[in-house]
Every structure is written in C-alpha cells, then in structure tokens.
Amino acid sequence: MKVLLRYLIYALFALIAIPAMGQQKQGYIASLGRQNRWVDSVYRKLSKKERIAQLFFVRAHTDRGQAYEDSVGYVIKNEQVGGLVFFQGGPVRQAQLINRYQKLAKVPLLIAQDGEWGLGMRLDSTISYPYQMTLGAIRDNTLIYKMGQFIAYDFKRMGMQMNLAPDMDVNNNPDNPVINFRSFGDNKYNVAAKGIAYMKGMQDGGILTTAKHFPGHGDTNVDSHLDLPLLPFDRKRLDTLEEYPFRQAIKAGISGIMIAHMDIPSLDSTKNLPSTLSKPIVTGDLRDLLGFKGLIVSDAMEMKGVLKYFPDGQADVRAFLAGNDILELSENSERAIGLIKKAIRKDGVTKKEFEARVKKILAAKYWAGLNHYKDVSTDHLVEGLNRESAKALVQQLCDNAVTLLKGDGSTLQLNPLQKTAVISVGVTQPTIFQQELSQRWYLNSDMYIVGKATSADQLLDLLVKLRQYDQIFVSINDTRPRPASKLDYSNGVKLFISELASFQHSVICVFANPYTVAGLPGIEKSGALIAGYQMSDEMQRSAVKVITRLIDPKGKSPVRINQYFPSGSGVTLK
Structure with missing residues (x-):
C-alpha cells in the first residue's frame, strides 16, 4: 500500500503547474508582418559592419577556463556579434557569464543552446528530459507540449532565448551515426x-525554436561533423518523406529552421556543395517553395562537412549568399564579416534584402523580450531548475514511453514467492531496476551483475547456476552517454543474453537504443520483452511499474527494430 501511495504522489507531482510564464500574444512569424519601432531604431544606429555582425552567433563555454571566456568577451566587444551558442558548463557559471557578456554588447545578445532533451544536454546540475527517440514512443502528445513549456521556463530562467531544437529528422537509417x-x-x-507539440510548448512559453536538420539528416551513414554526407534520393522522395515534418512545422508557425551540411544532387547538382551553401536549397526550396518566413539557421560552420571543400571563409560567404539568416559558429567571425561586406557589393545583394534579414534577427530579439533586458538572477538558480514538478514530469514521460514488445499479464508479472534471479548486464554495480525488484517486490531473489566483456568461463558457470531458479528478470543496459544502435558488448555476452531469453519464465528489459534489440538474436524468445529506450533511473522505475502492474504499458516502438517488431509495436494490457 505504501508503494502504491508513493507512485500516486509521483503522478500528482506531474500535474502541478510549472512556474508562471508570460504567454506570448502573438507568434514570432506573425510579428514579422508588423512595423517595429524598436527594430527600426536599433538598425539605424548600427554601422554596416555591425549589421553584418548581427548574423553571427559564436561559441561559448563555461568549462574552458578564464582565458577562453575572455577571448569570447573580446569578440563580443570588438565585433558586436548578434548572439552566442552556449555549450558545456554549469548553470550558475553560465548565468554569471551571460550577465557579463550582455554588458559588452550594444544590442542585447540572443543566447541559444542545444537543448533537445533540455538543459541537461549541455549543463551539469540540471534536469535531462528523455531523448527524442524515447518520446517517440509516447502516444499522448500533450505531455510533450508540457515538456516544451517546462524547458522554455528553464531557458528563460537561464537568460536564454532560443533552443536549437527540436530535431525533426526522420531516422529511417538504423546505422545513422549522428541523428x-x-x-x-x-x-x-x-x-x-511530436516535433510540433514540443515546438509549440516552447514557443508558447516564450522562446524561439529551431527545427533541424533541413531537408532531413535521418538517412545518412556519415556524421557531418566529420565529413560531407551524400543524400542520393530524388526530389519526390525528399518531398514526401524527409521534408514532410519541416513542411508541417512551417504550417504550425515554427520560428526557425536549421540547414544541414549535406550533398544533395537532386536539389543542387553542384559537386560537393553542402546544402547550407546552396541558394537553390536555402532560398529556392525552403524560403520560396515551402514559404518559410522565419529564421534560417546554418548548422555549425566549423564542421568538417562544410569546411572540407570551402575553407578560409569561403563557406561563410556562400552560406550568407545562399540565404541563411544566422551563421552559427564560424571558424573566424571577424574574417567572415569582412568577406561578406565585400561580397554584398560584388554579388549585388540588394539593400532591401540585406535590411530584411538583419531586421528579422532584431525582431527575434524584440519578440524574446531583449528590448527590456534584465540580468539573470543566480539566487536559488539550481534549486529552481531542479524543481519537483519537473522531476515528476520526467517520470511521467518515461511511464508513458515504456513499451511491452512481447508478453502478457501472466508472462510479465511472475510469482513473487518463487526463487528469482535478477540480472543486470553491461554494468559494474547493482542497478535501480535490480534494487526495486529485489528489495520491494521479489524478496526471494538474488542479484547478479554481468559486465560488457565477462569471460566465457564465468558466463558458463553463471548459466549453470541460473538454471536452478524458477524465474529470471534481466536488464540490458547501455551506460554510454549517447545510446548507439549497437551495444558495445562482447559476442560472448550477447550469446549469454540469447541463452537467458530461452529460459522458461524470463523477462528481459532493454534500457538502450531500441535498434540494439536487432543485434541480440534470440531475444524475441523471452516470455516478456520490454523496451526502455535509455538507461535512466526513471525509465528503470517505469519498467518495474509495468512488471508489477502498477501501470499499463502504453508505449509503441517509434522505429522498425526487425521482422518481429515493426514500427508501432507495443502490447497494451487490459
């Protein structure tokens, strides 16, 4: 009864309203159609060089020491760039640095960050919401909208105005190394x-969003951070599949779209030309054909996918001429500003076109409230970012994502009085999954740990021992910071898992990328199989709740795993 009460309290926390946030009366896209005196006034005061600088967003960190922080401050003061993109660091350090940097800017800086799963994607001491693949299993999109609102609150509390999210790539390549x-x-x-629900939650919460990576980075096997991927598909395929989510997001009023670095011959036949630098793609396809009026953001201009064939500032100039509004993370922003100033004269960029693009960025700053900029308060900052209602929402999201790929009530909730083994694979110490099952539910149980490379002899000895048990629960865990589509287990450990699946009364939970199930032949033979998508404490608790029938599994697999588990797989218990 106490356990049930505890989970009811968790559910109640998830319904608690987030701290009040100012609701926007008008979306950013709609605001662009109105004259803005603040924007006009700021634009008139800027020199041509400073106007060009508004297009540039430079890299910032709080984990690289004082010299690095000072170098960024120098760039802000001397170049008067438009914004910053913050990466790794801590929340208090970052808030203090934002306050310092804003004092160096004539026009308030637009502060952005990659927060696909919230602040925790970049900052320590903050909450990480589930990965988007995990969210893809959820049926109730209102929960994802609510998560967007929570993340908007966190961004605004940190003095940031733009989230470089959501990722709206259709991941139809299991071996995709970057999406x-x-x-x-x-x-x-x-x-x-899902992307629209997430985007609307954030924009209704008052921050700018950026769908990425147009026209779609989901079917590549090359990481554009390292090289230039080739997207060999024809226009019909791109129109109907890759571009579909972006087209829908545009209709829904998304404020920004990020361009991928990819070679796409069907859209631009120029050899080795990244899509970021292609006018037919950036202006012709996204701006003109799809009618997108918001901010077009380049992917990072320091990535190998764009620099490989266009070094020494060429990429920055071509990205500008292609139609990008924001040039993110130039290798050398000072050089790029000078080159673009020359290119405007040489390539005949009209005054009207240039003015519209700069004013679009200034309008974004106005929409986000930077016309009345205030310093970030660091009082109780960490506590506010780790509020109980946010933790409860993370648990609620996991509860709604956990997926029963195979099984029913009888094969899932085994006899708590029988002799039970609870095994965790891929770890070095007992997991939350083991502790919850052994200490709260299956008291006549023993816990075992199997490492990623446990020797064959040890595995054989353990298999002999496990045959003495009436039932077994197994958790397969990916402890890596980013859950890849293949587990980094030895072949011996993978065969061991296959043997466990063949045991009568076996329940296996996979706290890893769902694609990893395909790399574990025989796992489909287990009595019950649960997909947990990622190794987090909350997801492990969700799986335990399904096993013990505290909740019904509602999730559906967001991807095709193999012939046994197509996209949309998921058993719902009545």
Missing part, C-alpha cells in the same frame, strides 16, 4: 506531430 536517438523515430507523421 539516431535524437530523432522521434522513423514514421514521418509521428515525427511531425
């Missing part, structure tokens, strides 16, 4: 619906 778990899945309709 994968960052995507909502392989179903374009699900990706669009």
